[in-house]
Amino acid sequence: MCTTCGCDDHSPLRIDGGPLHSHGQEQTRSVPVEADLLARNDAHARANRERFDSSRVRALNLVSSPGSGxxxxxxxxxxxxxGEIPMAVIEGDQETQRDADRIRATGVAAVQINTGKACHLDAHGVGHACEHMNLPKGGLLFIENVGNLVCPAAFDLGAHQRVLVLSVTEGDDKPFxxxxxxxxxxxxxxNKLDLLPHVDFDLAACEAQARRLNPDMVVFRLSARTGEGLEDWMDWLRAHGHQTGSVEEDELETLRRRVAELEARLQRAGLMSS
Ligand SMILES: Nc1nc2c(ncn2[C@@H]2O[C@H](COP(=O)(O)OP(=O)(O)OP(=O)(O)O)[C@@H](O)[C@H]2O)c(=O)[nH]1
Ligand SMILES: [Zn+2]
Ligand SMILES: [Zn+2]
Ligand SMILES: [Zn+2]
Incomplete structure (x- = not known):
């Protein structure tokens, strides 16, 4: 039993093929164990969000059915x-390291969570994955969920935004x-806009359904294969993902304030001329 988060040593979860806990890091997280599964997940999600915020990391939870791209x-x-934004990836799949390997081939760091029997990532597993990586300070953390259009909806991972990928080969009736x-x-x-001529997917009808359910949703049409439409998506990432100001600037500002406080105390104590 993990003493800080309540997880079982026999948990089927695997991170980069190994156990959840990296040695000596068991005390880094502290989450009250609540009875209810979703309430417990929400507590882990809050802890994850605090962790991301303190590193000025913007986390995105990518969900879709299997194979949407x-x-x-x-x-x-x-x-x-x-070259522009610090980034890292947490990959979630039932089995295999394949997706993490595909990410690492780009030169970006990735940690693979294998969920075993589970059909979704949860905030607890994501928290442990963070212990196995350097968070991309001031940048973007992508969390690719297990392919499944149902269960991941219920589990907050602590990400700031959720991105739903739907490919044109899946049918335009999926929103309802x-x-x-x-x-x-x-x-x-x-996604898979390049395949549109070969399928009977009505883009406008699909978007209309999606907007009926969620008027605030921003919609991108693109092909990950050809690169068509990627610019708008990347502009959104730049605007929503990259934090203004750097971690170093924040730390410097904190130090400056601390020095000013100490100088004021020395002056009050008559130990320093003004
Ligand atoms: N034609 C075309 N194929 C694509 C596109 N995007 C992805 N694919 C193909 O679709 C298949 C599935 O893509 P993945 O990227 O593995 O999909 P995924 O959503 O990560 O899949 P899971 O992790 O298994 O849920 C692969 O054969 C991709 O090459 C696209 O824009 N156009
Ligand atoms: Zn645990
Ligand atoms: Zn994948
Ligand atoms: Zn499920």
Missing amino acids: KTALLVATLERLS KYPDMFRTADALVI
Whole structure:
């Protein structure tokens, strides 16, 4: 039993093929264990969000059904933005390291969570994955969820935004069939636009359904394969993902304030001339 988060040593979760806890880091997280599964998940999610915020990391939870192109979209994005924004990826799949390997091939760091029997990531597993990586300070952390259009909707991972990927090969009727996923997403990426001539996917009808469920949702139409439409998506990432000011500037500002406080105390004590 993990003493800080209550997880079982026999947990089926695997991070980069190994156990959840890296040696000596068991005390880094402290989350009250609550009875209810979702309440407990929410507590872990809050802890994750605090961790992200303290590193000025913007975290994005990518959800979709299996094979919509989440990893392909990430690879295309990382290849184009990695010189510009610090980025890292947490990959979630039931089994295999394949997606993490595809990410690492771009030169960006990735940690793979294998969920075993579970059909979604939860905030607890994401918190442990963070212990196995350096967070991309001042940048973007992408969390690719297990492919599933149902269960991931219920589990807050502590991410700031949720991105739903839907490919044109899946049918334009998905929003009304899987409303929770569409209601809880901040952005919809309609992927595989290059295949549109070969399928009977009505883009306008799909978007109209999605907006009925979620009027605030921002929609991108793109092809991770050809790169068409990627610019708008990357502009959104730049605007919503990159924090203004750097971690170093924040730390310097804190130090300056501390020095000013100490000088004021010395002056009050008559130990320093003004
Ligand atoms: N034609 C075309 N194929 C694509 C595009 N994006 C992804 N694919 C293909 O779709 C298949 C699935 O892509 P992945 O990136 O593995 O999808 P995923 O959502 O990460 O899949 P899971 O992690 O298994 O849920 C692969 O064969 C990709 O090459 C695209 O824009 N156009
Ligand atoms: Zn744990
Ligand atoms: Zn994937
Ligand atoms: Zn499920």
